[in-house]
Amino acid sequence: MSGRIFLFGxxxxxxQLAPGQYMRGGIEAIATHCLEAIRPEFAQTVRxxxxxxxxxNFGAGSSREQAAEALRHLQVVGVxxxxxxxxxxxxxxxxxxPILIAPSIxxxxxxxxxxLDPEGGVLRLTTKGTDVALxxxxxxxxxxxxxxxxxxxxxxxxxxxHKGTAE
Numbered sequence: 547m548s549g550r551i552f553l554f555g556x557x558x559x560x561x562q563l564a565p566g567q568y569m570r571g572g573i574e575a576i577a578t579h580c581l582e583a584i585r586p587e588f589a590q591t592v593r594x595x596x597x598x599x600x601x602x603n604f605g606a607g608s609s610r611e612q613a614a615e616a617l618r619h620l621q622v623v624g625v626x627x628x629x630x631x632x633x634x635x636x637x638x639x640x641x642x643x644p645i646l647i648a649p650s651i652x653x654x655x656x657x658x659x660x661x662l663d664p665e666g667g668v669l670r671l672t673t674k675g676t677d678v679a680l681x682x683x684x685x686x687x688x689x690x691x692x693x694x695x696x697x698x699x700x701x702x703x704x705x706x707x708h709k710g711t712a713e
Contacts, residue, residue: 548659548661549593549594549595549597550596550597550657550659550660551596551599551654551655551656551658551659552585552596552597552598552599552656553599553651553654554584554604555600556600556601556602556603557602557603557606558584558600558603558604558605558606559605560605560606560607560608560609560610560613560631560634561608562581562583562584563580563614563617564576564610564612564613564615565582569610573612573615573619576612576616576619577616577619577620580617580620593621594623595623596623597622597623597662597669598617598622598624599625599626599627599648599651599669600626600628600651601627601628601651602627602628602629603629603631604628604629604630604631604634605633605634606631609633609637611640614637614638614641614643614645618642622643623644623662624643624644624645624664625638625643625644625645626645626646626654626662626669626680627645627647627648627651628647628649628650628651629647630645639695640696642690642691642693642696642698644662644683644691645683646662646664646667646680646681647680648678648680648681650678653674653676653678654669654671654678658671658672658674659673660672660673664683664691665688667681667682667683668680
């Protein structure tokens with residue numbers, strides 16, 4: 547599936563991703579206001595398969611997992627950034643949102659059409675016919691993402707272990 551690139555700068559924080567004033571409204575309300583402080587049209591124009599690309603320190607700030615959940619709710623296929631805040635990174639993995647580190651995003655432009663291959667560690671810029679190599683995710687984290695997040699991953703693992711003892 548290909549989508550559009552939504553390009554952001556450095557220091558995108560969790561308050562921008564999941565504005566605190568909408569927390570009582572649940573994930574629907576939070577997602578509706580995702581990134582509106584810096585790009586008011588984002589939540590209304592993002593489509594399934596689109597990719598967020600950003601600079602350094604993406605997801606800085608509070609530990610609210612709704613920041614990653616809002617992007618997942620909007621069906622963003624993944625986030626590529628130069629670096630991530632540690633808590634946001636782990637929250638994204640736990641929620642099954644592919645999150646990859648790029649050594650450079652110099653060739654990426656807002657609105658480019660692209661595909662994200664988390665397994666291969668590649669952001670394919672189909673608009674330009676070029677690839678951006680991404681840092682490979684550790685296999686254990688890829689397994690969590692491939693299973694749809696930490697809870698489904700653990701359920702699958704426990705079921706497999708239980709099946710093994712029942713035989």
